Amino acid sequence: MLSIALSELIQIFRNRLVLVTSLFMPVAVSAFFVYRHEIFTELASLGYIAAVVMFTVCAFGLYTTTVTTLASRRQNLFLKRLRSTPADDAGILSGLMLPVTVIALAQVTAILIVLATVAGQPDNVLLLVVAVLSTVIMMLGLGLATAGLTNSPEHAQVTTLPVSIGTIAISSWVGISGTEKLTLLKRLLPGGSATELVLNAWNGGVPVAESLLLLLPTLCWVVVAIALASRLFRWEPRR
Amino acid sequence: MTSTPVIDVDHLNLSYGDFHAVKDLSFQVASGELYALLGTNGAGKTSTLETIEGHRTATSGTVRVFGQSPRDRRAVRPRMGIMLQESGFSPDLTVRESVRLIGKLSGRRDRAERVLSIVDLTHKATTKVSQLSGGEKRRLDFATAVYGNPELIFLDEPTTGLDIQSRDALWDAVDKLREDGSTIVLTTHYLEEAQQRADRIGLMHQGTFHQEGTVAELTRTLPAVIRFSLPAPAPALPLQATREAGGTFLIETHSLQKDLHTLLGWADANAMELRQLEAGPTRLDDVFRSIGSA
Numbered sequence: 001m002l003s004i005a006l007s008e009l010i011q012i013f014r015n016r017l018v019l020v021t022s023l024f025m026p027v028a029v030s031a032f033f034v035y036r037h038e039i040f041t042e043l044a045s046l047g048y049i050a051a052v053v054m055f056t057v058c059a060f061g062l063y064t065t066t067v068t069t070l071a072s073r074r075q076n077l078f079l080k081r082l083r084s085t086p087a088d089d090a091g092i093l094s095g096l097m098l099p100v101t102v103i104a105l106a107q108v109t110a111i112l113i114v115l116a117t118v119a120g121q122p123d124n125v126l127l128l129v130v131a132v133l134s135t136v137i138m139m140l141g142l143g144l145a146t147a148g149l150t151n152s153p154e155h156a157q158v159t160t161l162p163v164s165i166g167t168i169a170i171s172s173w174v175g176i177s178g179t180e181k182l183t184l185l186k187r188l189l190p191g192g193s194a195t196e197l198v199l200n201a202w203n204g205g206v207p208v209a210e211s212l213l214l215l216l217p218t219l220c221w222v223v224v225a226i227a228l229a230s231r232l233f234r235w236e237p238r239r
Numbered sequence: 240m241t242s243t244p245v246i247d248v249d250h251l252n253l254s255y256g257d258f259h260a261v262k263d264l265s266f267q268v269a270s271g272e273l274y275a276l277l278g279t280n281g282a283g284k285t286s287t288l289e290t291i292e293g294h295r296t297a298t299s300g301t302v303r304v305f306g307q308s309p310r311d312r313r314a315v316r317p318r319m320g321i322m323l324q325e326s327g328f329s330p331d332l333t334v335r336e337s338v339r340l341i342g343k344l345s346g347r348r349d350r351a352e353r354v355l356s357i358v359d360l361t362h363k364a365t366t367k368v369s370q371l372s373g374g375e376k377r378r379l380d381f382a383t384a385v386y387g388n389p390e391l392i393f394l395d396e397p398t399t400g401l402d403i404q405s406r407d408a409l410w411d412a413v414d415k416l417r418e419d420g421s422t423i424v425l426t427t428h429y430l431e432e433a434q435q436r437a438d439r440i441g442l443m444h445q446g447t448f449h450q451e452g453t454v455a456e457l458t459r460t461l462p463a464v465i466r467f468s469l470p471a472p473a474p475a476l477p478l479q480a481t482r483e484a485g486g487t488f489l490i491e492t493h494s495l496q497k498d499l500h501t502l503l504g505w506a507d508a509n510a511m512e513l514r515q516l517e518a519g520p521t522r523l524d525d526v527f528r529s530i531g532s533a
Contacts, residue, residue, distance in 0.1 A: 077327030
């Protein structure tokens with residue numbers, strides 16, 4: 001798995017398009033939110049900035065790159081090549097997704113540390129970590145499922161839009177309007193409960209046990225995504 | 240076949256939806272053998288090969304490699320090298336990085352430099368795969384397949400796109416591997432390669448074996464050919480011949496040596512010059528053509 005991950009890391013840094021979409025763009029957008037944090041705090045809260053930053057990185061840096069990478073590796077038969085070795089499927093997928101996951105986690109961590117430094121500390125760091133990790137797992141699962149529907153890297157530019165734009169929009173909607181109204185709908189939408197979890201972790205004021213219940217919808221999305229991926233994911237291009 | 244076969248295919252069937260790609264196929268490959276799987280386009284060669292490699296699951300029947308299921312990658316793959324029909328390398332990795340990655344995953348021990356030198360790609364070690372020609376990619380594919388001298392090597396159309404020097408180098412490497420005891424399974428469209436090198440040939444047509452055996456066994460049923468032209472006028476020929484376009488004569492025979500002797504004796508006795516004389520045993524090409532006309 002580590003050999004695959006290392007080769008994947010080399011490929012990420014050699015591919016300018018992936019480098020821009022997975023590294024620079026999410027950081028640039030996040031930097032804007034942090035730089036103008038006073039405006040966004042007035043509009044919603046610091047927790048909102050943390051949530052939208054997290055989803056920007058996870059949607060563009062993690063999810064889109066995962067889908068594009070898997071579609072590309074399938075199209076040029078690299079997946080088939082890897083499956084010609086003793087490596088098992090789980091090891092291959094883990095190796096392919098590990099670098100982009102580590103990069104995304106590092107980005108979110110760095111950006112949230114900067115936000116905490118310039119704007120104020122989160123109320124519950126541990127809860128924030130749980131929120132970030134659950135979101136990363138959900139986006140990876142959705143990435144695997146979407147990759148099953150994506151024939152090529154070019155096709156990924158279309159197939160990734162609903163989830164990437166959708167989760168950022170849901171995060172903004174929940175972050176700005178809260179969950180007092182349309183509570184169930186907001187929590188059941190992908191990213192809704194994760195956003196609320198980040199809001200609670202950063203802004204505080206909600207018991208931890210109550211916040212942890214918000215993990216359930218996110219974990220349900222993980223299960224749904226994995227179930228979809230196991231049905232849709234293909235290792236070779238369609239003939 | 241007395242010893243345990245390296246590959247044992249028993250009543251293999253493989254379907255894609257309603258399409259029956261492989262039908263009730265059974266054969267074995269012995270240790271150290273070079274077995275060629277040949278066939279017309281769409282005959283089911285690649286489907287069969289990929290099932291033996293473990294890339295596909297049989298619809299019914301069994302496939303055993305080294306006595307185990309080829310789907311058990313951890314058990315079987317370290318002992319086999321696979322040269323795919325299409326390269327499947329990442330364009331952003333260099334030649335050396337590609338060999339090292341696949342080599343490391345193979346679980347076998349070797350040096351990237353050694354296998355690159357076999358296929359004369361040492362000077363391209365730091366070149367990205369995207370900058371290689373088609374032939375160079377095939378050579379890279381071969382280099383990864385033979386990394387660590389595996390016991391069983393699958394070569395799926397290995398010489399397609401290679402120049403004659405590269406082809407010779409590749410076959411030299413295959414000969415060396417065979418000397419070391421490797422078993423080879425080959426598919427190719429270059430029939431002369433199979434004719435020259437294969438111990439046995441499985442000739443597929445429409446999903447099953449049309450014939451299987453040694454080259455001699457496959458060609459035995461078809462006549463050998465004598466072809467020549469004559470200056471007109473000429474006395475009656477001593478053998479039944481047909482006149483081809485361009486005025487050449489064709490004699491089909493199951494007794495090549497005897498009939499050739501008769502013909503040469505006739506030409507000598509009549510002071511006739513047999514121009515453009517060709518005589519040879521049946522080639523695999525002729526066996527292939529016989530499938531089409533069957």
